[in-house]
Amino acid sequence: MTWHYDADVVIVGAGGAALAAAVAAVHEGRSVLLLEAGSQPGGTASISGGAFWIPNNSLMRAQGLTDPRDDALKLMARLSYPSLYDPAATWLGLPKREYDLLTAFYDNGSDVIDELTQLGALYPYIYPGFGFSPSPISDPDYHAGLPENVSPYGRVLGNAPPGLVGWPGFLLTQSMIDWLDARNVPIRTGHRVVDVLQKQNGEVVGVDIDHNGARKRAKARRAVVFATGGFAHARGKMLGLQRGPLFGTGSVPTGKGDFLDIASKLGAAIGNLSNGFYFQLSVEEAAAQDGHVTNLGAIAFSVYGDSTILVNKYGRRCVNEKLPYHVRAQSHFLTLGTDEPNLVQFMIWDEAVAQEPTPWPWRGVVPAPGSLPPFVIKANTRAELAAAIEARLDALRGQRFAASAVVPTATLDPSFVTNLEDTITRFNAFAQAGVDLDFQRGATSFENAWQGPSRSVTGNRTMHPISTTGPYYAVILGAGTLDTCGGPITGTNGRVLRPDGSAIPGLFGAGNCIASPAGRGYWGAGGTLGPALVFGFLAGRNAAREPIHPL
Incomplete structure (x- = not known):
């Protein structure tokens, strides 16, 4: 030999x-x-x-x-x-x-x-x-x-x-x-x-x-x-x-x-074949890069901002937004019968978060003021934001990713805008009280430390009421893996x-x-x-x- x-x-x-x-x-x-x-x-x-x-x-x-x-x-x-x-x-x-x-x-x-x-x-x-x-x-x-x-x-x-x-x-x-x-x-x-x-x-x-x-x-x-x-x-x-x-x-x-x-x-x-180390990423960036996402500006290791939420296709919050990325990303895996309500999620923030000037290593998909990457959606009202999200979802249909796709059921429910209004109202009440009764956001020292800058006047640094007026911003997120x-x-x-x-x-x-x-x-x-x-x-x-x- x-x-x-x-x-x-x-x-x-x-x-x-x-x-x-x-x-x-x-x-x-x-x-x-x-x-x-x-x-x-x-x-x-x-x-x-x-x-x-x-x-x-x-x-x-x-x-x-x-x-x-x-x-x-x-x-x-x-x-x-x-x-x-x-x-x-x-x-x-x-x-x-x-x-x-x-x-x-x-x-x-x-x-x-x-x-x-x-x-x-x-x-x-x-x-x-x-x-x-x-x-x-x-x-x-x-x-x-x-x-x-x-x-x-x-x-x-x-x-x-x-x-x-x-x-x-x-x-x-x-x-x-x-x-x-x-x-x-x-x-x-x-x-x-x-x-x-x-x-x-x-x-x-x-x-x-x-x-x-x-x-x-x-x-x-x-x-x-x-x-x-x-x-x-x-x-x-x-x-x-x-x-x-x-x-x-x-x-x-x-x-x-x-x-x-x-x-x-x-x-x-x-x-251990079914496991990996998970994180959330911009689905549109994944589409542009054939699934190989290394741009840190397209990865949501942290959900940046005190008035930022994650909602599913029904317009409802679906996870504690401040959880560690490996845990938070697995919220996409939820299956209810034949429905996957969290297959894609929508990270939504207001103008105050968009204009926050602090250089922070975990801004992720929230760009620094003055920058607007193509995967960030901006609209003046919540209804216009929903319409823009739907248009982006339609543009992604038919493309295959690592082990998923934006399938026909990954579309905004007809109740999305109404539910989003209710979701924001409920979140704002929690932010004013400093206690998240739905997902316990901000209940740990890790969540408060990784929050970064905050306008909160309560003991919970992770929450501040979302503005009642636009503009609003959104990114379509999906689950990814750092590696298997x-x-x-x-x-x-x-x-x-x-x-x-x-x-x-x-x-x-x-x-x-x-x-x-x-x-x-x-x-x-x-x-x-x-x-x-x-x-x-x-x-x-x-x-x-x-x-x-x-x-």
């Missing part, structure tokens, strides 16, 4: 999990080769917010903060497996493997980040608050309101390597890329791995590569680690496997689920497992290409990258400790 490349550890992908795996394997004294399908390294991590959620990290402890193990595990279990979680049960009600993954993350997370720091591959800091947090250290966790979250400050870290300037995701990945470059570790871009090579006993000893139409092979003397991201750009998989109607993704275009296909052929156990998080099941050491729990020899996985240790959960800001870095590092270290495979 002809080998074009060889290394002790072959790592497939070059995003956050892959780079952490590479650093770990190099630190073990092994030779490493990274194979990246895209034209440049970094993956989806490089275009992300660059935050990573690490419980009980050494930086928060240095600030005098504690993060007790039992409480942190309860928080993660509740968010990851809400239909199984029982604080009084063995393993908190979870299957043992799922519980063990949570404990492995807590037990190893801080040490992994410390080791990456000591090596000079990361330069972490606690993400500071943006000005409205109860704590001087950081903004509260997304799920600060849960009783299990006894340590809601300081878990979210960022990376600030000296001499580097740029987007936070770039700073995270480039920091590790520079570390690898300094040690002459090759990262071969434009190399899509299409299969693995095995010995007769099933041991994985290399990979098959497509490089500009030519077939190449790379030998892995010890192990192969896959960290190739999810399948958000594979429409067939999205439609067949994801549970929600999804209009787009923020992941890089190379994410087509290659490892899911490869590992399935090897007999790997598969899990299902695939082959792995153990705490990163080994890919078969249904009987045995490991496929020589094969490891980490990141969004595997069944996420977080299950359904998104633990906080950086809830994707925290597990990616930690389990990527562990997979790389354990792969490097594999014995050499005799061929």
Whole structure:
């Protein structure tokens, strides 16, 4: 057999999990080769917010903060497996493997980040608050309101390597890329791995590569680690496997689920395929970009504004607008019989919000004053706004998205304008009282901190009456996924497992290409990258400790 490349550890992908795996394997004294399908390294991590959620990290402890193990595990279990979680049960009600993954993350997370720091591959800091947090250290966790979250400050870290300037995701990945470059570790871009090579006993000893139409092979003397991201750009998989109607993704275009296909052929156990990390996006922007939405101005991570609401096709509020994006976006998934009333939602705000001048990182689809992107609708009256929304919906019909469409039933109900008037009247009464009796908007420290600037004169910073006169603004929102998080099941050491729990020899996985240790959960800001870095590092270290495979 002809080998074009060889290394002790072959790592497939070059995003956050892959780079952490590479650093770990190099630190073990092994030779490493990274194979990246895209034209440049970094993956989806490089275009992300660059935050990573690490419980009980050494930086928060240095600030005098504690993060007790039992409480942190309860928080993660509740968010990851809400239909199984029982604080009084063995393993908190979870299957043992799922519980063990949570404990492995807590037990190893801080040490992994410390080791990456000591090596000079990361330069972490606690993400500071943006000005409205109860704590001087950081903004509260997304799920600060849960009783299990006894340590809601300081878990979210960022990376600030000296001499580097740029987007936070770039700073995270480039920091590790520079570390690898300094040690002459090759990262071969434009190399899509299409299969693995095995010995007769099933041991994985290399990979098959497509490089500009030519077939190449790379030998892995010890192990192969896959960290190739999810399948958000594979429409067939999205439609067949994801549970929600999804209009787009923020992941890089190379994410087509290659490892899911490869590992399935090897007999790997598969899990968590129906879950992802969700957010809301402009449906019109998704249409213009063929579902690949990376423009932050078209993404509603936060529903900006104190007089901003979300309504469905009936003109009624359908969710607490200030919930974390992963939770809020799942309100689109509601099905009532054959009706999907929230398939698309309409974010509506008034002139006061439109003219709010504060530079705020989470304005999202609400542009700064003086700007009006094409996906923002403006009208002088509520009736005119409804007519303009309907016209935009009609223009979107017939186009297919990641796993959804603006179907004929996604139209404004005849009662939309009347109901919208009633909805605004009711909301305004809540705003004047400072209590949202319908969705409890503003009841948590997270919601109030992420509100940003506010005109409220009550204790609830998230609500102010909507103006009785126009102009009004709207954006058509749909659910999207930052990436999927299902695939082959792995153990705490990163080994890919078969249904009987045995490991496929020589094969490891980490990141969004595997069944996420977080299950359904998104633990906080950086809830994707925290597990990616930690389990990527562990997979790389354990792969490097594999014995050499005799061929």
